[in-house]
Amino acid sequence: VENDNKNELQQLMEELHPADIAEVMDDLSMDEAKYIYLLLDGEKASDVLVEIPENDRRRFLKVLPPEFIASKFIEYMDSDDAADVVAALDDDVKKEVLNEIEDIEQAGDIVDLLEYEEDSAGGIMAKELVVVNTNWTVATCLKEISRQAEEVDEIYYIYVVDDAEKLKGVLSLKKLILNNTNTKISNIYNPDVKMVDTSTRQEEVAEIMDKYDLVAIPVVDEIGRLKGRITFDDVIDFVREEAEKDYQMVSGITGDVEPGDKVWELLRARFPWLLIGLLGGIMGALVLGSHEDALSKVTELAFFIPLIAAMAGNVGVQSSSIVVQSIASGVKDIESTSKKLIKEISVALLTASIFAILIFIYNYFTQGNMDLTFSVSISLFIVIIFASFFGTTIPLILHRLKIDPALATGPFITTMNDICGLLIYLMIGKMFFEFL
Amino acid sequence: VENDNKNELQQLMEELHPADIAEVMDDLSMDEAKYIYLLLDGEKASDVLVEIPENDRRRFLKVLPPEFIASKFIEYMDSDDAADVVAALDDDVKKEVLNEIEDIEQAGDIVDLLEYEEDSAGGIMAKELVVVNTNWTVATCLKEISRQAEEVDEIYYIYVVDDAEKLKGVLSLKKLILNNTNTKISNIYNPDVKMVDTSTRQEEVAEIMDKYDLVAIPVVDEIGRLKGRITFDDVIDFVREEAEKDYQMVSGITGDVEPGDKVWELLRARFPWLLIGLLGGIMGALVLGSHEDALSKVTELAFFIPLIAAMAGNVGVQSSSIVVQSIASGVKDIESTSKKLIKEISVALLTASIFAILIFIYNYFTQGNMDLTFSVSISLFIVIIFASFFGTTIPLILHRLKIDPALATGPFITTMNDICGLLIYLMIGKMFFEFL
Numbered sequence: 001v002e003n004d005n006k007n008e009l010q011q012l013m014e015e016l017h018p019a020d021i022a023e024v025m026d027d028l029s030m031d032e033a034k035y036i037y038l039l040l041d042g043e044k045a046s047d048v049l050v051e052i053p054e055n056d057r058r059r060f061l062k063v064l065p066p067e068f069i070a071s072k073f074i075e076y077m078d079s080d081d082a083a084d085v086v087a088a089l090d091d092d093v094k095k096e097v098l099n100e101i102e103d104i105e106q107a108g109d110i111v112d113l114l115e116y117e118e119d120s121a122g123g124i125m126a127k128e129l130v131v132v133n134t135n136w137t138v139a140t141c142l143k144e145i146s147r148q149a150e151e152v153d154e155i156y157y158i159y160v161v162d163d164a165e166k167l168k169g170v171l172s173l174k175k176l177i178l179n180n181t182n183t184k185i186s187n188i189y190n191p192d193v194k195m196v197d198t199s200t201r202q203e204e205v206a207e208i209m210d211k212y213d214l215v216a217i218p219v220v221d222e223i224g225r226l227k228g229r230i231t232f233d234d235v236i237d238f239v240r241e242e243a244e245k246d247y248q249m250v251s252g253i254t255g256d257v258e259p260g261d262k263v264w265e266l267l268r269a270r271f272p273w274l275l276i277g278l279l280g281g282i283m284g285a286l287v288l289g290s291h292e293d294a295l296s297k298v299t300e301l302a303f304f305i306p307l308i309a310a311m312a313g314n315v316g317v318q319s320s321s322i323v324v325q326s327i328a329s330g331v332k333d334i335e336s337t338s339k340k341l342i343k344e345i346s347v348a349l350l351t352a353s354i355f356a357i358l359i360f361i362y363n364y365f366t367q368g369n370m371d372l373t374f375s376v377s378i379s380l381f382i383v384i385i386f387a388s389f390f391g392t393t394i395p396l397i398l399h400r401l402k403i404d405p406a407l408a409t410g411p412f413i414t415t416m417n418d419i420c421g422l423l424i425y426l427m428i429g430k431m432f433f434e435f436l
Numbered sequence: 437v438e439n440d441n442k443n444e445l446q447q448l449m450e451e452l453h454p455a456d457i458a459e460v461m462d463d464l465s466m467d468e469a470k471y472i473y474l475l476l477d478g479e480k481a482s483d484v485l486v487e488i489p490e491n492d493r494r495r496f497l498k499v500l501p502p503e504f505i506a507s508k509f510i511e512y513m514d515s516d517d518a519a520d521v522v523a524a525l526d527d528d529v530k531k532e533v534l535n536e537i538e539d540i541e542q543a544g545d546i547v548d549l550l551e552y553e554e555d556s557a558g559g560i561m562a563k564e565l566v567v568v569n570t571n572w573t574v575a576t577c578l579k580e581i582s583r584q585a586e587e588v589d590e591i592y593y594i595y596v597v598d599d600a601e602k603l604k605g606v607l608s609l610k611k612l613i614l615n616n617t618n619t620k621i622s623n624i625y626n627p628d629v630k631m632v633d634t635s636t637r638q639e640e641v642a643e644i645m646d647k648y649d650l651v652a653i654p655v656v657d658e659i660g661r662l663k664g665r666i667t668f669d670d671v672i673d674f675v676r677e678e679a680e681k682d683y684q685m686v687s688g689i690t691g692d693v694e695p696g697d698k699v700w701e702l703l704r705a706r707f708p709w710l711l712i713g714l715l716g717g718i719m720g721a722l723v724l725g726s727h728e729d730a731l732s733k734v735t736e737l738a739f740f741i742p743l744i745a746a747m748a749g750n751v752g753v754q755s756s757s758i759v760v761q762s763i764a765s766g767v768k769d770i771e772s773t774s775k776k777l778i779k780e781i782s783v784a785l786l787t788a789s790i791f792a793i794l795i796f797i798y799n800y801f802t803q804g805n806m807d808l809t810f811s812v813s814i815s816l817f818i819v820i821i822f823a824s825f826f827g828t829t830i831p832l833i834l835h836r837l838k839i840d841p842a843l844a845t846g847p848f849i850t851t852m853n854d855i856c857g858l859l860i861y862l863m864i865g866k867m868f869f870e871f872l
Contacts, residue, residue, distance in 0.1 A: 017648060019647045019648055142613055145610075145613060146613065146614045149610050149613075149614065154608070154610075154651070155608075155609065155610050156592075156651070172590070172591075173591065173609040173610070173613070174581075174585050174590075174591050174609070176613075177578055177581060177582065177585075177609070177612075177613070178582045178585065210669075210672055210676075211455045212453060212455055213669040215590070215592070215651055215668065232651065232668045232672070233646075233649040235672065236646055236668070236671065236672055236675060239672060239675055239676055239679075240646075240675055240679070243675075243676065243679030243680070243683065244679070244761065246683060247679065247682060247683050247686065247757065247761065248757070248761075250683065250686050250687050251686050251753050251754055251756075251757035251845060252750050252753060252754050253754055253757065253758065263779055263782045263783055263786070266758070266779070266783045267783055267786055267787065270751075270754050270783070270787065271787075271790075273750060273754070274747065274750055274751065274754075274787065274791065277746045277747050277750045278743070278747065278791055278794060278795065280742075280743075280746060281740070281742055281743025281744070281746050281747060281795075282743065282795075282798060284739075284741075284742035284743060284746075285739040285740050285742070285743060288738060288739040288741075288742070289736075289739050292735055292736075295735050295738055296732070296735040299728055299731050299732040299735075300725075300728075302724060302731055302735075302738040302741065303720075303721040303724040303725050304717070304721050305720075305724075305738065305741050305742060306716075306717055306720035306721070306724070306741060306742075306745050306854055306855075306858060307714070307716075307717025307718065307720060307721060308717070309742050309745060309746070310713045310716060310717050310720075310745070310850075310851065310854060311710065311713050311714065311717060313749075314688050314709060314710055314713045314847055315706075315710065317687050317688060318687055318688050318689055318706050318709070318710075320687075321683065321684070321687035321689065322689065322702070325680065325683065325684075343699055343702070346699045347699055347702045347703055347706070350699070350703055351703065351706065351707075351710065354707075355710065355714055358714060359714065359717075359718075362718060409687060411750055414746075415746065418742055418746060419742075422742060
């Protein structure tokens with residue numbers, strides 16, 4: 001494809017969807033991608049840019065001159081995407097790009113959007129929307145919409161404001177079409193509109209849109225003036241990212257790991273948790289070392305070290321992730337903390353009893369040593385209760401301290417459970433063997 | 437609130453959003469919920485029912501008579517939600533309910549939808565949509581839309597079909613409004629429409645809608661006739677559910693755990709993985725038992741059992757979940773399997789070297805025994821390489837065998853890695869101590 005002539009390539013690209021072009025470019029080298037990219041016309045080029053993953057986009061923008069970025073992309077983009085692109089630029093380039101934008105209104109919108117915190121509703125909203133006044137008629141509305149609609153890709157809802165720009169309600173295109181052209185907007189709009197504040201946190205926006213199945217939600221300022229809208233695609237991305245974050249936490253990976261990452265990026269993401277694992281292992285060695293006498297006298301005690309450690313780890317992770325999930329799905333209010341704890345304690349008691357009995361039966365028939373049989377069963381029972389307790393309470397405490405409770409599902413708690421488990425096991429083993 | 441009079445309650449409910457009523461009902465007992473529920477009028481009642489979590493809904497429907505279900509909910513529901521509700525009923529109740537539905541068209545739609553597989557596009561689509569013919573003019577269209585729009589909650593796109601009902605393209609309401617009423621549809625519709633087949637799998641539908649940021653996607657049959665549409669809210673739910681499934685897999689929980697679950701449901705979800713952990717622990721005990729001589733001669737060998745097992749488990753889970761995530765995000769084509777393996781091997785070699793050196797330094801300064809120091813370091817090196825290798829290849833193999841690769845992140849592989857790690861450690865330890 002590379003060696004074909006320009007026109008053919010250009011023709012081909014025109015037929016492709018921006019998301020597909022971005023995918024093709026991801027397969028190519030930087031130079032090839034740049035070559036192809038420069039063949040695109042403005043609107044397409046900006047659409048493709050939005051589809052490129054953030055890390056690659058940053059690298060890509062570095063090789064392009066500021067006035068080119070301004071004229072070729074920013075002018076064609078929706079304000080929210082444009083603000084994202086501009087925010088990713090280095091400070092000096094950012095200024096240059098902003099000054100190169102010819103469309104003053106667009107430049108103003110971008111500057112406005114950059115003011116908001118990145119993870120607030122203001123930070124993710126777009127300024128493009130269709131607004132009508134309560135006093136207009138359907139006919140005026142239709143005319144205004146044709147004028148405004150040029151800037152907006154998709155009209156999901158038409159927002160209705162009063163003379164002070166305060167949001168009064170929404171109007172569906174459907175209603176507009178179904179009504180007589182002389183009807184006043186104030187008679188047909190729906191005043192029951194869900195809205196969020198510019199400072200509302202991203203999580204909450206996603207929750208509201210998901211709960212009420214909204215395609216788009218309007219964003220207002222402190223005094224209720226319409227400032228922008230957030231669309232469903234931002235929410236899908238957010239839901240996906242959040243889930244990925246929790247997933248990576250529980251599997252012991254820090255930060256964003258993307259399929260195209262370099263070796264050292266992967267190493268950096270995996271290193272911290274492994275280091276905790278190593279330190280935990282060393283502490284485990286110290287615990288075992290302090291009970292050297294018992295271990296050397298009764299070698300069989302060592303046989304069940306992996307079992308105790310594994311069960312402690314598994315139970316702990318299960319408990320934490322159930323709590324983390326219930327926090328994440330926003331149902332914290334439905335079940336009270338105490339009810340949650342009582343349920344978890346019942347589950348822990350049952351689990352502990354079942355597995356203590358199972359391992360007792362196994363050891364009773366395979367090990368000659370009754371001291372060992374009792375030590376392992378009793379330890380396992382206590383260890384499971386402990387691990388459940390830690391696993392449940394620590395995420396709840398983290399959540400109350402406004403720390404991401406998903407931290408508790410990571411190797412940190414597992415490691416802690418391992419060590420506590422070993423300690424309990426050795427103490428109980430020692431008791432049994434010294435006692436008899 | 438319970439003791440207040442009916443009218444006041446009814447008034448209050450009318451002002452609440454269905455999703456909010458469902459949330460309130462979740463807090464109440466079954467009888468209270470039922471009492472409130474029966475106060476709702478038909479349309480609201482059906483909207484609330486859709487918002488109730490599936491398990492609760494099933495229980496709830498059991499206490500209501502079939503003709504009541506038919507007349508009070510099904511008639512007011514979108515066909516996709518109605519089909520979901522009907523599918524959840526017991527077979528005999530299902531038939532009765534279907535026969536009680538007075539709106540024959542609705543009953544037919546539901547029966548049609550029940551034919552499709554649950555996780556195919558056909559199984560999640562709704563039959564309600566706005567269709568226009570290519571030969572119509574904008575004016576005819578507007579009239580037709582007013583007629584059809586009554587059934588459809590939200591018009592996202594207007595689908596354009598030919599005389600044989602084959603899907604030709606889409607038309608946005610925006611375009612319709614902006615054009616002259618005499619314009620023919622064939623001149624203004626957009627023929628470049630993304631569509632899926634009724635048999636397309638749910639995952640793929642979600643991927644396509646997400647990639648192209650679609651609010652809704654049309655579903656066609658084998659010969660291209662328009663059959664239904666899938667909307668963005670189904671995709672958000674799907675993305676969330678898939679993420680939850682992977683998350684539960686990696687944390688060792690089987691099946692759906694919902695915050696309101698009973699103790700025995702929680703126990704059942706956690707039991708299988710813990711049982712695997714127990715069996716793994718027993719196998720670990722057997723492995724250690726078969727090296728009893730070495731362990732009793734050199735007790736210090738036992739000290740590092742937790743370290744080896746923990747590192748093997750952590751590295752394995754990290755590797756698997758990176759692979760699982762890259763498969764889930766659908767980028768399998770971008771990096772070839774061999775490239776992925778080479779990268780993973782580099783990461784593994786680096787990780788193994790770093791941690792082997794770290795533990796060597798630690799042991800060199802704290803343990804007097806050089807044999808032990810070497811055994812631990814060399815074992816750790818080999819164990820990390822092994823665990824990375826298993827962690828990477830097993831999900832890839834599962835994926836090729838069309839088994840959910842997320843299985844590999846569960847305790848099964850962790851347990852296997854633990855045991856292999858122990859075996860390697862003991863073999864190397866024995867070699868060192870016998871050799872010298």
